[in-house]
Amino acid sequence: MNAPVFTVSEINRHVKAMFDSELMMQSIFISGEISNFSNHYATGHMYFTLKDDKSAIKAVMFNRAAMKLRFVPENGMKVIVLGRVSVFERDGVYQIYVEQMQPDGAGALALAFEQLKKKLEKEGLFSPEHKKAIPRFPKRIGVITSPTGAAVQDIFNVISRRYPLAEIVFQPVSVQGDTAAEEIRNAVRRFSRCKGADVLIVGRGGGSIEDLWSFNDEALAREIFNCTIPVISAVGHETDFTICDFVSDLRAPTPSAAAELATPDINNLYLETASLTDKLYKSYKYYIDREQSKLSLLLSQRAFNNAEHFFDNEKLQLMNFENRLKQSMNGRLQKEAVRYSKNVTSLESLNPLSVLLRGFAFVSDENQVIDSAKKLHIGQQINISFADSAAFCEVLSVEDKKK
């Protein structure tokens, strides 16, 4: 036999040389479906098979290229790869050495988003039982967003309009670009550590999916999940959803909306204050009225009209009590009501003059209301004020009731 005999190595080397001299094989796009996918943990290399309905080709993606992927390849996924077809001499197999891979159909970012969402959801990071309640009256509102742009202005404007009682703690960060996710993450961590606010607003204005990408960062999502302060996310517009939105305690459709969700409306607070003040006056007046009718009832009983059964002491005690009631109404209630009814118009119905209309009168001199005869001296000139009129009188005698 004169024909030359080659070794296996020689043949494989020759075949490899044939592949490598074929220009088309050096950079080629191939579409197919992934199967037999294995991710080599130690090295980070990915091994898989690309197939269509009739045929298959082995594929390898080295860690240097694999680390740039924004999604995790899975069996059954349709992809387009870019790479070089060559021969692995040791095993005598040809394969494609993948440099880049894109999902065929949905974009890589959309796919990465879905994958991360699924993963964190499975871990329970989005579960309702982990959502913290947003406080009703935050003393401090933390704001993490870009110092430029409309979002920060919108947030400040809404807070100052709705709830000027709060302090705003502002931490400016980049909201897009390579460092953004890390800056936002650090800000969240710092707020959480020093408990620097009662509620946090994290967000930015609208933009493309690439612009909003920092808010789909896995580490940021975990930082928000672990944050001790309730977080309201406000990323982009109403239609934009990010991982941050899912992991936050509350998602706001826009930065302005986040500021609204973080604050009570001061107008409601005015109403609440007024309504409580109104209740305060009404309940107090009700109390006085009730005591007074009890007293009138007692005084009208026969025992008090019958001289024989008259107990001076008890009657005097009752009169004393009545006197105190009158003081309380004419003096305090009147003064307080006049002072506050300016602020609370609903109180006008409680005008203390109505007390006088029911037949009470009060005594005063030029300066003040006189609540005890002990403060009078014989011959002193005093006013007795009724609801519709007054009498000018002179004191004839002063008697102490307690004898």
Place this chain on the structure above:
Amino acid sequence: MKKMTYESAMKRLEEIVSSLENGGLTLDDSVKLFEEGAKLAKFCNEQLKKAENKILSLDEVEEEV
């Protein structure tokens, strides 16, 4: 006494109103409560009127701790 805030004043005012509404108080107590309530209502109103947001940096807030 702790510095009164709008929130704590409103809370106390609510308590006072419900005590007065429930009754069973002596005259002196109810007068005292009413006076306290009237002061709180005034305080709340003033707080709302004079308020203006203060803006702080995270650095400042961290230094407080």
